[in-house]
Amino acid sequence: MNTQVIEKLCQLFGERVRLEHSIRQQFCQAPPGVQLSPPDAVVTVRNEQEIVEVVSLCHEYGVAVIAAGARSSLEGQINAPQGGVCIDCSEMNAIVGINTTDMTATVQPGVTREQLNSHLRETGLFFSVDPGANASMGGMAATRASGTNSVRYGTMAANVKAARWVMADGTVAQIGSRAPKSAMGLDLLAIAVGSEGTLGLFSELDVRLHPVPEAIVAGVCSFASVDDAVQTVASALGQGLSVARIELLDVTAVRACNAYSPSLNLPENPHLFLEFHGDTSTVASSVEGFIDCAHEFGGQLKISHRLEERTALWKARHDAWWAFHAYYKGRKGLATDVCVPLSSLSACISATVADIAASGLDAPLIGHVGDGNFHLLIMLQEGEDESVSIQAFLSRLSSRALSFGGTVSGEHGVGEGKVKWMSAQHGAALDCMRAIKAALDPANILNPGKMYHPRTVDAQ
Amino acid sequence: MNTQVIEKLCQLFGERVRLEHSIRQQFCQAPPGVQLSPPDAVVTVRNEQEIVEVVSLCHEYGVAVIAAGARSSLEGQINAPQGGVCIDCSEMNAIVGINTTDMTATVQPGVTREQLNSHLRETGLFFSVDPGANASMGGMAATRASGTNSVRYGTMAANVKAARWVMADGTVAQIGSRAPKSAMGLDLLAIAVGSEGTLGLFSELDVRLHPVPEAIVAGVCSFASVDDAVQTVASALGQGLSVARIELLDVTAVRACNAYSPSLNLPENPHLFLEFHGDTSTVASSVEGFIDCAHEFGGQLKISHRLEERTALWKARHDAWWAFHAYYKGRKGLATDVCVPLSSLSACISATVADIAASGLDAPLIGHVGDGNFHLLIMLQEGEDESVSIQAFLSRLSSRALSFGGTVSGEHGVGEGKVKWMSAQHGAALDCMRAIKAALDPANILNPGKMYHPRTVDAQ
DSSP states (O other): OOHHHHHHHHHHHGGGEEOOHHHHGGGOOOOTTSOOOOOSEEEEOOSHHHHHHHHHHHHHHTOOEEEESSOOOSSSTTOOTTOOEEEEOTTOOOEEEEETTTTEEEEOTTOBHHHHHHHTTTTTEEOOOOOSSOOBHHHHHHTTOOOTTHHHHOOHHHHEEEEEEEETTSOEEEEEOSSSOOOSSOOHHHHHTTSTTSSEEEEEEEEEOEEOOSEEEEEEEEOSSHHHHHHHHHHHHHTTOOEEEEEEEOHHHHHHHHHHOTTOOOOSSOEEEEEEEESHHHHHHHHHHHHHHHHHTTOEEEEEOSHHHHHHHHHHHHTHHHHHHHHSTTOEEEEEEEEOOHHHHHHHHHHHHHHHHHTTOOOOEEEEGGGTEEEEEEEEOTTOTTOHHHHHHHHHHHHHHHHTTOBSOSSSOOTTTSGGGHHHHHTHHHHHHHHHHHHHOTTOOBSTTSTTOSOOTTTO | OOHHHHHHHHHHHGGGEEOOHHHHGGGOOOOTTSOOOOOSEEEEOOSHHHHHHHHHHHHHHTOOEEEESSOOOSSSTTOOTTOOEEEEOTTOOOEEEEETTTTEEEEOTTOBHHHHHHHTTTTTEEOOOOOSSOOBHHHHHHTTOOOTTHHHHOOHHHHEEEEEEEETTSOEEEEEOSSSOOOSSOOHHHHHTTSTTSSEEEEEEEEEOEEOOSEEEEEEEEOSSHHHHHHHHHHHHHTTOOEEEEEEEOHHHHHHHHHHOTTOOOOSSOEEEEEEEESHHHHHHHHHHHHHHHHHTTOEEEEEOSHHHHHHHHHHHHTHHHHHHHHSTTOEEEEEEEEOOHHHHHHHHHHHHHHHHHTTOOOOEEEEGGGTEEEEEEEEOTTOTTOHHHHHHHHHHHHHHHHTTOBSOSSSOOTTTSGGGHHHHHTHHHHHHHHHHHHHOTTOOBSTTSTTOSOOTTTO
16 A cells, blocks of 8 residues: 555554554454455544545545444455555444434444443333344444344334435535435435445444334244244234244254253244234234234244343344354354345245255354345355355355345345355346446545455356 | 437337327426426337337437326426426336235336225235325335325335336346345435436336234324424324324314315314324224323324224315315415424424414415424415515525425425425535436436536525
8 A cells, every 4th residue: 555645644643543464454354265355554533534534545545445343244344355444433432412302313333233222221212223243333334234123123224314424535425314204316325325335434323213112022933844934924924913023043043052042942943033012912912913823834932921031032042153153163154144035035945955955064044034034154164265165055045045036135245255246136237336336436445346346156 | 309309209109209289288397486398209108118219219319308107296307497208107007916925016107006005905905105196106216205104104215125227328227126125235226216217217116015904093183282283293103102194284274174174173273183003902002102192282182983084084184285275265386395303393393384474375284294294385376486485485494494404305306396405405415416317327318407407595
């Protein structure tokens, strides 16, 4: 990288510019099969003006800029294949304000979801988006994150109301508003959310909050087959039951979670983990409605009556990653996700499970099935990181999701890991995305080598 | 317009090309203060390929292209200030398919909302977006329409899942998907929806459907003041009550509706018209919850127990436009809307009502207040169309909405009527929208002279 840029950064930010290899290594991440590429420098910023200064400098010198928050992305979103400057936003973690009438929180991008929810504890409101990690608001907005609650409360696309957004030349735009809706022009916020730092950097966000429901009831439901579980989900959603979480675990996942969580002792069958939100009567009738749906497909719902049981249940679900690593000792998990229309979910999962077996893989399956979204954690053997057969399996998984009218990622995003699928998924629409990228970042300094890169599945 | 374009259109479409002034006059619309500008030709298309043919031809010759559906837009969206070709999509009105599991309908752009809901009658599903007019799906998507149900079911932004989209050079892109969510790239669908035909034309849409709720209860609630009504709304929404419609009518609106609807005999006070959706117990508890909220602000809820009463109530609400015209005989209504955060709604309405009185206007106020959105129908005297004082009033209304952190339109959109406010509302973000427009339609053939036009409030 241009030494003048380094010098100027050091003048501006002093010790907050880090050039050591050991630090830079912490600010890159890549999925197996993608080379780890650290940035040339990491700069810790403390306010919007400092983001503007770094971006403006990089714009002047044509240097790559990548924003980092909690660094929990999974597809190489913060990898730096062209080097450049990583802007560490983790210290921009102030909760600027809460508006209880508008049910919004104004936050800096480094605020984490757990931090925000702790802060909200006395307000009767909560922030709903819950990806596995304790991710940052800026990062979650950038990757259009979701999680277990999205079936009821939506993804980040539905939960970011407005933002301040630093564009490629350092201009700051105010996008969106706290008004509940608008018909005045292009919804820039909607392309900013999910653009993975390739069009601009969030310097402040207004996010939606939701009233804490009067009643919350959780439970588990055992099925003879994944298909029975998925059909139950479709039936329950078709009736508009007040389901807030509906998570599938296949047999392998259940076994691993049983082994890891002392309080869990589930029959070794596919399960749904469920949570119902609403007022007391709504929840009661939704639970009854669900019991009827499940009964039709041979499922038995077991309610967790006590708060501790419910907490233990979701802890077990959130600990799945660790459970799988404990179950498959010495192996390394490769997390991936796809998402398909609900009507294709059962067929897509069946074909995938058959493929896992035929490929001789260990890959427990868990899913936000109310969203048609499922995850695999492929437990890699030593040295399988670059394995051709693993990559071939991932290719079949992605192709399969597309053939069912779905998307190659429901929540992990594009990064470097899935960029080669952009053309197959989007066709002419990718040219349209590229035109937008070229218009808003003509020098291609914002997170280059990602979303619009000309790699394809064939050219892999 | 280039005579070669006319000739080629006639070769391709024969009698479906209309050049008569009387026909062309029906394919333009403008709010008071904006000149009516008919297109040079109207072409009725029957399928996507025909849209592609017209757009490609216009692209070749640099001729303007405007899409029309039900022609019910209010801000001059289908006006043709630069002439050109109007593509009449009203005959592309096939319902291509319904997927009850995914709860989606695939429709051509000319399908109207009432047509779709009639078609859905036996399915247990419905389409929720209900602007005043029986608008077309393509037009509603283009203007990001909403209506009375949006407080619960969202605007078109939340109810279009996927689309086929004809871009400026005639390329057709598939945008979005029927998968419930995606994290693969820019959300092009979200900028297509609300772009008012300036970036592309919808040739097919997948829209979301919702389960018809088990129980629907409607009612009216009378208040001593608008402020009491609005505070009740905020309180009810803050508790997560299952409100599907929550409409404000000020005293003037109530008087006019009473006079027009034989079944309506409301006390001459501000009112909320309400509807609750859910299962029987949810609705019952939400109604109870609402009664408590209203009581705190002196409101009395009166439930419409019978279906006929409920139907009459919403008919009265939907007939408001006609009621106002009947009440103010010989006057012409100018409809406008703004939208602000819920926390500012009461203050914004109060200031507006005071301004109406000070300006000596007759302008009943109705609003989708759960969305922070309210409408005025300014009843113009003869010759007031070009009135400086009316325009000054509209300017103050728009400025006021912005000063409260809101938007100059919640649902009517930009068209030609509100384009002069784009800069004041969006600042640097408007440059960003212009860059996207220039990237996707470099020759500026798609609905030119609208959204990105350099008019400003000062230059008016």
